Amino acid sequence: MKIKERHKQLLEYIKGSWVKLFFSMVCMLAVAGTSSITAFIVKPVLDDIFLKQNVAMLKLMPIMVVVIFILRGAAMYGEEYLMNYVGEHIIRRLRDALFDRIIDLPLAFFHKERTGVLMSRITNDVNVIKNMVSTAVTGSLRDVFTILGLAGVIIYRDWKLALIAIFVLPLAFYPILEFGRRVRRFSTSSQISMAELNAFLHETFTGNKIVKAFGMEETEKQSFFEKSQQVFRFEVKSFRAKALTSPVMEAIGGIGVGLVIWYGGHNVVSGASTPGTFFSFMTAVMLLYTPVKKLSKLNNTIQQGLAASDRVFDILEARSDILDPESPQPVKHGSHRVTFDHVSFSYGGGDGETDTVLKDINLDVMPGEIIALVGMSGGGKTSLVNLIPRFYDVTAGAVRLDGMDIREIAIRDLRREVAIVTQEPILFNDTIRNNIAYGKPDASEQDVFNAAKAAYIFDFVQTLPKGFDTIIGELGSRLSGGEKQRMCIARALLKDAPILILDEATASLDTESERLVQKALENLMKGRTSFVIAHRLSTISYASKIVVIVGGRIVEEGGHEELLEKKGEYYTLHQMQFADNTGEALAENPASALCES
Ligand SMILES: Nc1ncnc2c1ncn2[C@@H]1O[C@H](COP(=O)(O)OP(=O)(O)OP(=O)(O)O)[C@@H](O)[C@H]1O
Ligand SMILES: [Mg+2]
Known part of the structure; x- marks a missing residue:
């Protein structure tokens, strides 16, 4: 039931180009027709011109052949062009629909699916579908028409001979089907091992530093060679099956042709038939070979296409569970109060209780407050x-945002109010200017410069030969962790949103740059509701409130001094870092001193 729905949808995609498809079919009919006519006119050519030496036919036939083949050429071009046009058109629309859908899916989806797999949906699977649509659905029509036409010629010329051919043909079909099955099995295995090879390459190239650092080059080489050998083995099996198909078919075909010549020749010699009839018949049988072979592959192509379209529709039918409300509440742009009201959260996947990541969180953050987590x-x-x-x-x-459940606000409006620097710095392969102005493409040059200056990245960018026009990719992995982080900070600064989230935003910076960036951030945080996550407690001294989270629960909250006096979790954290940083703590904590030395 569900499968049928999907195929209907695929047909919808095809329907959009029905005019082109129609003309493509007209061309197909023409191609099929010319094949049959070619076989048909062998008889008049032989009997009238060569045997009866008919002069009128001698003039007519060559002209007819030329016309037929010009027509055939034109029709073949039209068919090929239109069919591929329709195929590519469908691919493009599927590709766009896939990207349109995937980019809107929630983050949870991207954690579940591997990036490489998603990419292959857009780049590979749609091509398999195109194959099905253009070669299988439309190309097979031409083959069916050709076979019907040629079968007509065969039966018309000599129905008794036709019986022989009809008995031999199914025999030739058997090896096609059998070898087709093998080819498919081996090519699937080969594709799977190829995908594994790709994944392996991706890992060892991106993780090359670790390969070198742990001296694993030889091991990695060995496992690559093994995987490569695996691909080789399946490819050999697959092309052996492929290579066997045609010879076996031809051998059986040879038997058929031998029989036909024996019986047909007998008839010609005894005068029951003419050489023209016989050769016209033979030509039709020979011309049958190609369309029959193509049709025999139809099943494979359709099976592969349907499998691919299932994978594609799985994604097209995926629905985001993070939805816009039916009637969104308006949000005014400005300072906001953010409230966590008995919030529990799990990523799903485990059984409810054990995989709960946040448990009964209550937190009320006033407009302009800075909360350190x-x-x-x-x-x-x-x-x-x-x-x-x-x-x-x-x-x-x-x-809640200003008392409103955030699920009652349009997602777009909500995210407009939030600027975030994520824990792992993510930049796109574009110019530095566009990376900083990401999400705000109309930002002026001055705005970009100001954001870069505030994030202390301006001077560094100036040292690059192309400055702000440098493409991130051109730098390769040249950017240091701190430089990347500062660009992300500049990007968040430029967005200028009333809620600011900094997740370890300065963790990769040295103490000196951290102090400078910190200053800029502190200036920025004035008047904004901010959430700052930091491991280095020294960087959160300016927070209005510190919240300590352990095991998904808020275990303590309050001011710096207040929490220190409690001598609880925060005190312990503080003591540990304090011991690391100065010699002062050694007296207080001799155990850590021992560990250090
Ligand atoms: N996408 C995810 N799917 C399932 N579990 C996750 C996911 N992301 C994080 N977790 C789990 O949720 C818990 C909390 O992770 P989280 O990243 O919020 O911790 P954190 O306090 O930010 O840690 P850190 O200081 O190391 O960044 C961890 O046990 C983690 O394994
Ligand atoms: Mg984290």
């Missing part, structure tokens, strides 16, 4: 701030 790695800090722009939706409770 601290705590052990894996505690849930990033998960908490991800809920604010609705990268994920809460499992229970609600996140």
Whole structure:
């Protein structure tokens, strides 16, 4: 039932180009027709010109042959062009529809699917579908017409001989089907091992530093050679099956032709038939070979196409579970109060209780307040701030903006109010200027410069030969961790949103640049509701409130002094860092001193 729906949808895509498809079919009919006519006129050519020496036919026939072949050429061009046009047109629309759908899907989807797999949907699977549409659906029509026409000629010329041919043809079909099955099996295996090879290449090239650092070159070479050998083995099996198909078919065909010559020749010699009839018949049988072979591959192409279209429709039918409300509440641009109201959250996948990442979070952040989130790695800090722009939706409770559940606000409006510097710096392969102005393409040059200056990246960019016009990709992996982070900060600064989220935004900077960027950020945070995640406690001294998150729960909150006095979780964190940084703590904590030395 569901499958049928999908195929109907695919037909919808084809329908859009029905005029071209129609003319393509007209051309196909013409091509099929000319094949049959060619076989048909062998008889008058032989009997009238060569045997009866008819002069009128001697003038007519050559002209007819020329006309037929010119027509055939034109029709072949028309068919080929129109068919591929329709195919490519469908691919383009499917590709666009896929990107349109995928880019809107929630983050959770991207964590589930591997990037390489998603990419192959857009680049490979749509091509397989095109093959099905253009060669199978439309090309097979031409083959069917050709076979029908030629069969007509065969039966018309000599129906008794036709019986022999009809008995031999199915025999020739068997090896085609059998070898086709093998080819498909081996080529699937070969594709799977090829995909594995690709994944392996991707990993060892991007992770080359680690390969070298751990001296694993030889091991990696060995496992690559093994995988490469695997591909080789399947390819050999596959082309052996392919290479066997034609000879076996031809051998069987030879038997058929031998029989036909024996029986047909007998008739000609006894005078029951003419050489023209016989050769016309033979030509039709020979011309049958190609369309029959093509039709025999039809099943493979259709099976592969349907499998690919299933994979494509799986994505096209995926629906985001992060939805816009039916009637969104308006949000005024300006300072906001952000409230976490009994919020629980899990990424899903495990059973409810154990995989809950955030448990009953209550947090009320006033407009302009700066909240510092601290705590052990894996505690849930990033998960908490991800809920604010609705990268994920809460499992229970609600996140509120000025008292309104954020699920009542249009996603676009909500995200307009939030600027974020994520934990891992992500830049696009575009100019530095466009990276900083990402999301704000109309920003003036001065705005970009100001943001770059505030993030302390301006001077560095100036040292590059092309300055702000340098393409990130041209730098390769030349950018240092801190430089990338500062560009991300500049990008967030330029967005100038009333809610600011900084997830370890300055973690890759040295103490000196961190202090400078920190200053810029502090200036920026004035009047904005800010969430700052930091491991280095020294960088959050300006926060209005510190929230300690451990194991998905808020275990402490309050001011710096207040939390220190509590001698709880925060105090412990602070003590540990304090011990690392200065000699002062050694007296207080001799154990850590021992560890250090
Ligand atoms: N996409 C995801 N799917 C499933 N689980 C996840 C996902 N992202 C994070 N987690 C899990 O959620 C928990 C909290 O992770 P989170 O990234 O919020 O921690 P964090 O406090 O930001 O840690 P860190 O300080 O190391 O950045 C971890 O146990 C982590 O394994
Ligand atoms: Mg984190």
